[in-house]
Amino acid sequence: MTRALALALPITMITGFPPAPDIAPAHPASATVPASLPSVEVVGTFAAYRPGSTAITYDPAVVPAGATAKLSITRTGYGTDVAVTLTGLTAGRMYGAHLHVGACAADPEAAGPHYQNHRDPVTPSVNPVYANPGNEVWLDFTTDAAGSATATVSHGWDFRADAPPHALVLHAEHTHTAPGEAGKAGARVACLTVPSR
Known part of the structure; x- marks a missing residue:
């Protein structure tokens, strides 16, 4: 009898925390889930935009021409690892960095x-239920005295083959987390295109 009552208690009474909000799955159970993408490595040297550019600096005072980025996206048996190594940036500075859905172009x-692994139905996404480091790929970093940095993140999910990320965007600030500001990280200061695969 005691066991049956315990099972009937609301989660809030057992744990002290309300249940997590419901997030619709990225792929409905009845849909065919697309295959995930293979691993990829992208290397770029940032420069001012020109047609065909794959590594663009939008603010040379923050991301100088000649700065470099190496982005690795690695499929694992449990999901995806993402790592970025950067050189030649402004020393001792905080940056935000995220994977974005579109490719780099003249307009940041x-x-x-x-x-987002689970897509926010509202745009722009500033709700921390969706705009958070577990549902997005956040690679924020602070450069060392030489202007170099490395950031890594591991996720227990793979990128969708039907809608993969196509760019690493560097931002002027670390990423905000408060409701209404979640996911924002200031101006877009540079962009590295991730090729289609």
Whole structure:
């Protein structure tokens, strides 16, 4: 009898915390889930935009021409590891960095919103239920005295083959987390295109 009552108690009474909000799955159970993408490595040297550019600096005072980025996206048996190594940036500075759904172009906004494993039905996404480091790929970092940095993140999910990320965008600030500000990280200061695969 005691066991049956315990099972009937609300989660809040047992744990002291309310249940996590419901998030619709990225793929409905009845849909065919697309295959995930293979591993990839992208290396770029940032420069001012020109047609065909794959590594663009939008603010040379923050991301100088000649700065470099190496992005690795590795599929594992449990999900995906993402790592970025950067050199030649402004020393001792905080940056935000995320994977975005669009490719880099002359307009920094062309890279679109952040890639999300569970897509926020509202845009722009500033709700921390969706705009958070567990549902997006956040690679924030602070450069050392030489202007170098490395950031890594591991996720227990793979990128969707039907809508993968196409860019690494560097931002002027670390990423905000408060409701209404979640996911924002200041101006887009550079962009590295992730090729289609």
